[in-house]
Amino acid sequence: MADPSSGETLAALLAFADGEGLKVLPRGGGTHQGMGFPPAGGDIALSLAALNTIIEHAPHDQTVTVQSGLPIADLQAHLAQTGQWLALDPPLRPGATVGGLIATAVAGPRRLRYGGVRDQILGVQVALADGTIARGGGKVVKNVAGYDLPKLFTGALGTLGVVLSASFRLYPLPADSRTLVCDAMAPEPLCEAVQTISASTLTPTAIDILGPVDSGQSCRLAVRFQSRVERSVTEQTATLRTLLGALANDAHELHGPEEPDFWHDLDTQEATGMSDEDDWLDLRATLLPGELAGWLAALQTVVAAHALALKWRAHAGHGTVRARLAGKAESLLAAVGALRQAAEDARGALVIEDYAPALAGKLDPWGTPAALDLMRRVKAQFDPRTTLNPGRYVGGI
Amino acid sequence: MTDTTASPAVAHTPTIPAITPRIVAELRAMLGDDGVITEMAELRTYESDGLASYRATPGVVVLPTSTEQVRDVVRLCAREGIPFVPRGSGTGLSGGALPTPGCVLIALSRMRQILAVDLPNQRVIVQPGVINLHVTQRVAPAGYYSAPDPSSQQVCSIGGNIAENSGGAHCLKYGFTVNHVLGMRVVLANGEVADLGGFAVDLPGYDLPGIFVGSEGTLGIATEIILRIVRKPEAVVTALAAFPHTDAAGQAVSDIIAGGVLPAAIEIMDRLSIAAAEAAVHAGYPESAGAVLLVELDGVQPEVAEQSAQVEAFCRAAGATEWRLARTDEERALMWKGRKSAFAAAGRISPNYIVQDGVIPRTALSAVLREIEALGARYGLRVANVFHAGDGNLHPLVLYDERDEGAFERAEALAGEILRTCVASGGSITGEHGVGMDKRGYMPVMFSEADMATHQLLRCALDPERLANPEKVYPTPRLCGETPGVYRPHPLETAGIAERF
Numbered sequence: 049m050a051d052p053s054s055g056e057t058l059a060a061l062l063a064f065a066d067g068e069g070l071k072v073l074p075r076g077g078g079t080h081q082g083m084g085f086p087p088a089g090g091d092i093a094l095s096l097a098a099l100n101t102i103i104e105h106a107p108h109d110q111t112v113t114v115q116s117g118l119p120i121a122d123l124q125a126h127l128a129q130t131g132q133w134l135a136l137d138p139p140l141r142p143g144a145t146v147g148g149l150i151a152t153a154v155a156g157p158r159r160l161r162y163g164g165v166r167d168q169i170l171g172v173q174v175a176l177a178d179g180t181i182a183r184g185g186g187k188v189v190k191n192v193a194g195y196d197l198p199k200l201f202t203g204a205l206g207t208l209g210v211v212l213s214a215s216f217r218l219y220p221l222p223a224d225s226r227t228l229v230c231d232a233m234a235p236e237p238l239c240e241a242v243q244t245i246s247a248s249t250l251t252p253t254a255i256d257i258l259g260p261v262d263s264g265q266s267c268r269l270a271v272r273f274q275s276r277v278e279r280s281v282t283e284q285t286a287t288l289r290t291l292l293g294a295l296a297n298d299a300h301e302l303h304g305p306e307e308p309d310f311w312h313d314l315d316t317q318e319a320t321g322m323s324d325e326d327d328w329l330d331l332r333a334t335l336l337p338g339e340l341a342g343w344l345a346a347l348q349t350v351v352a353a354h355a356l357a358l359k360w361r362a363h364a365g366h367g368t369v370r371a372r373l374a375g376k377a378e379s380l381l382a383a384v385g386a387l388r389q390a391a392e393d394a395r396g397a398l399v400i401e402d403y404a405p406a407l408a409g410k411l412d413p414w415g416t417p418a419a420l421d422l423m424r425r426v427k428a429q430f431d432p433r434t435t436l437n438p439g440r441y442v443g444g445i
Numbered sequence: 446m447t448d449t450t451a452s453p454a455v456a457h458t459p460t461i462p463a464i465t466p467r468i469v470a471e472l473r474a475m476l477g478d479d480g481v482i483t484e485m486a487e488l489r490t491y492e493s494d495g496l497a498s499y500r501a502t503p504g505v506v507v508l509p510t511s512t513e514q515v516r517d518v519v520r521l522c523a524r525e526g527i528p529f530v531p532r533g534s535g536t537g538l539s540g541g542a543l544p545t546p547g548c549v550l551i552a553l554s555r556m557r558q559i560l561a562v563d564l565p566n567q568r569v570i571v572q573p574g575v576i577n578l579h580v581t582q583r584v585a586p587a588g589y590y591s592a593p594d595p596s597s598q599q600v601c602s603i604g605g606n607i608a609e610n611s612g613g614a615h616c617l618k619y620g621f622t623v624n625h626v627l628g629m630r631v632v633l634a635n636g637e638v639a640d641l642g643g644f645a646v647d648l649p650g651y652d653l654p655g656i657f658v659g660s661e662g663t664l665g666i667a668t669e670i671i672l673r674i675v676r677k678p679e680a681v682v683t684a685l686a687a688f689p690h691t692d693a694a695g696q697a698v699s700d701i702i703a704g705g706v707l708p709a710a711i712e713i714m715d716r717l718s719i720a721a722a723e724a725a726v727h728a729g730y731p732e733s734a735g736a737v738l739l740v741e742l743d744g745v746q747p748e749v750a751e752q753s754a755q756v757e758a759f760c761r762a763a764g765a766t767e768w769r770l771a772r773t774d775e776e777r778a779l780m781w782k783g784r785k786s787a788f789a790a791a792g793r794i795s796p797n798y799i800v801q802d803g804v805i806p807r808t809a810l811s812a813v814l815r816e817i818e819a820l821g822a823r824y825g826l827r828v829a830n831v832f833h834a835g836d837g838n839l840h841p842l843v844l845y846d847e848r849d850e851g852a853f854e855r856a857e858a859l860a861g862e863i864l865r866t867c868v869a870s871g872g873s874i875t876g877e878h879g880v881g882m883d884k885r886g887y888m889p890v891m892f893s894e895a896d897m898a899t900h901q902l903l904r905c906a907l908d909p910e911r912l913a914n915p916e917k918v919y920p921t922p923r924l925c926g927e928t929p930g931v932y933r934p935h936p937l938e939t940a941g942i943a944e945r946f
């Protein structure tokens with residue numbers, strides 16, 4: 049375990065390891081170490097915990113530059129003092145760092161309104177395996193000088209280099225929030241409602257569907273409106289009720305402190321999971337929004353066929369579903385195969401974000417991207433001796 | 446045969462194999478006679494892009510109509526070791542589509558089909574030659590539009606937008622081209638066809654579409670592009686505020702943003718550019734004003750109504766002498782026309798001009814504008830300013846008359862000083878026009894050798910022979926194919942390593 053306190057020390061350590069053929073596993077808060085294949089070797093666990101400062105926050109420029117070991121929660125707390133936030137809301141895992149967020153690029157419900165990590169990251173400073181320290185992008189919100197290194201490192205799971213620091217654009221915190229919640233017996237009518245909302249001029253910040261919310265197949269739609277203008281939020285909620293028609297009959301509205309609590313609970317529950325007996329896995333399907341209903345139907349069928357337990361949450365507006373499946377190992381593996389096929393047939397993809405240790409080595413967390421061969425070529429240039437996170441990424445990169 | 450004027454950096458001039466009659470015959474067999482141009486007079490049409498001060502003649506121009514034809518041409522280039530340069534509509538302002546002398550210029554202007562429109566999923570698939578505005582026109586009847594809106598949108602191509610990661614007035618709120626591209630089919634420099642990204646968001650693997658967008662034609666040619674389209678907002682308010690000086694306009698912008706309002710667009714024009722726009726298109730801007738601020742708010746009705754009142758209050762507090770709302774679509778279009786014609790309009794007040802594209806942190810606006818004014822005075826040249834104020838993207842127009850001895854050189858030097866000022870303030874040499882040929886000499890102002898060598902690992906991964914638009918973006922090429930060091934396993938204790946540091 050190494051815990052360097054400066055980027056230069058970290059880079060020197062990498063260069064040393066690279067020269068000696070030692071494998072390095074970088075880690076932020078350690079909350080996503082289960083992502084990907086098990087590493088094919090690991091001599092040094094490289095902690096970024098000591099690189100945890102806010103380098104520059106320019107509130108009036110709405111930008112921030114931070115070291116990558118900074119916990120996300122600390123950053124958000126700091127930004128909130130000036131009424132701003134980094135508009136990314138991944139599932140909450142205590143200790144999760146900015147670097148981990150960049151490496152995994154996990155997105156939450158409000159990706160719908162703000163985009164993902166790739167859309168908000170402005171610049172990076174990285175250390176390559178050979179010890180080179182390099183910058184890409186910048187710290188202003190608009191910049192097209194040079195290849196987009198920040199995007200390359202976003203979602204790369206630390207396989208191309210170690211992000212030392214990064215710059216992001218920021219948004220003002222919304223002053224008013226309101227969420228309309230309504231239930232249905234099955235996902236289909238709710239997915240249809242989502243299509244209606246997407247085709248309307250409403251501007252929700254999140255549209256989630258949750259299931260199952262009881263012992264049967266019932267699901268819940270939660271549509272969130274947020275603005276600095278209160279009337280925008282109240283009027284949109286009213287318009288939504290009209291749009292939803294009969295579905296909205298039993299709908300209820302959340303506002304005041306219970307509103308953020310509702311979403312906070314969802315974000316934390318998701319991360320803590322639901323079953324301690326059996327094996328389990330957490331998957332993420334990304335789909336075209338219009339294919340959601342079809343894929344969710346496949347999910348129900350597959351889960352029933354393999355006698356698995358299921359809990360899922362869809363960020364329906366941008367076509368992302370997160371689900372935890374639990375049951376027997378071989379049933380889980382079969383289910384993943386079928387569900388990945390269904391996602392790919394619908395022009396989407398399926399990734400396993402985390403899984404029980406017993407499944408390690410038995411499943412492919414990533415699937416095979418069409419451009420896998422190009423990705424290998426990129427890896428071969430940035431980390432030719434496969435020093436960083438060997439074997440964890442797509443295709444065993 | 447060729448003349449490349451005033452390159453700011455040492456040109457990288459490898460010997461380029463000649464385009465022989467045999468190669469031309471092969472190209473004709475692939476593309477048909479009307480797909481291959483060899484006549485010198487016709488080649489001249491392609492000798493520059495929107496940056497007319499750089500010129501070079503291609504060896505041959507080809508006009509493919511399909512991915513397969515692009516692939517075949519590129520394969521031939523790879524086999525013969527001939528560099529190729531992609532070209533869309535040729536409106537680029539950084540010399541990105543400037544031919545490498547003697548190259549095969551691949552013009553995508555015959556690939557103009559919108560291949561698919563999927564409204565429920567808000568996606569369209571287009572060929573690269575499709576004109577930016579045509580995408581919006583196609584989906585507008587259903588209430589959608591394509592967000593990136595460069596001022597050149599009536600003529601520039603989606604392929605060019607991809608290559609430059611083009612922006613536009615509305616990218617403050619809606620993002621740049623890269624935020625709207627999900628996937629693409631590309632022909633790589635070795636003639637391989639690859640699919641990057643796809644239809645859904647957050648697909649597994651490296652963000653190759655994110656890398657390809659903005660790579661200025663140096664990593665290959667995009668031949669099919671999957672774009673996101675967005676729903677037209679319920680309400681739009683466009684307003685114009687006049688100020689005595691750009692400082693006051695800049696203050697209004699800061700106050701608006703600090704007040705938590707995110708306008709769809711927020712643009713400033715200074716006295717000179719107002720005069721130019723008036724002379725060119727009679728947009729009805731108050732000619733006595735020292736600066737005009739153009740603000741557009743969009744979204745749901747109650748939000749837009751309240752925020753436009755807030756914006757008006759901010760403007761008045763900052764010293765606005767006039768506040769005008771567009772009451773009709775015609776009025777809105779006219780307000781925008783003045784802004785969108787700003788570059789061409791500079792021709793009304795000066796025989797020649799250089800458009801710059803530097804970016805600064807928004808808060809540095811007044812300081813940098815003053816610095817630009819001082820620099821202009823020192824060089825004895827006028828500088829008109831138009832800018833995307835919300836994101837700090839300046840377009841200083843350096844005005845000069847090429848008939849004056851040394852004026853072009855002085856204008857270039859001044860433009861360079863302006864870029865250095867932008868970088869020194871914490872910004873960038875280019876916000877949306879790209880580096881191309883024009884600004885590659887300034888890359889070292891922003892990036893170290895190590896930075897640029899690292900960036901170019903991408904080139905080594907995708908185009909190690911440097912055939913795709915080889916001269917652009919980086920001043921000095923990185924040599925590819927340095928073989929990685931020998932693998933030396935070492936059974937060192939992990940804990941032991943950690944102690945060393």
Ligand SMILES: Cc1cc2nc3c(=O)[nH]c(=O)nc-3n(C[C@H](O)[C@H](O)[C@H](O)COP(=O)(O)OP(=O)(O)OC[C@H]3O[C@@H](n4cnc5c(N)ncnc54)[C@H](O)[C@@H]3O)c2cc1C
Nearest residue numbers: 533534535536537541595596602604605606608612662667
């Ligand atoms: C009056 C005027 C106003 C402008 N306003 C704006 C503005 O507001 N915002 C803005 O961002 N830009 C603006 N521009 C710049 C320019 O219009 C954009 O950069 C545009 O995207 C270029 O498109 P094009 O089709 O003309 O590309 P070209 O100029 O033909 O090519 C540009 C680059 O793209 C490459 N390329 C072209 N097609 C492909 C392809 N299919 N695959 C790979 N590479 C390719 C070329 O090699 C070159 O490097 C303006 C230009 C003018 C003249």
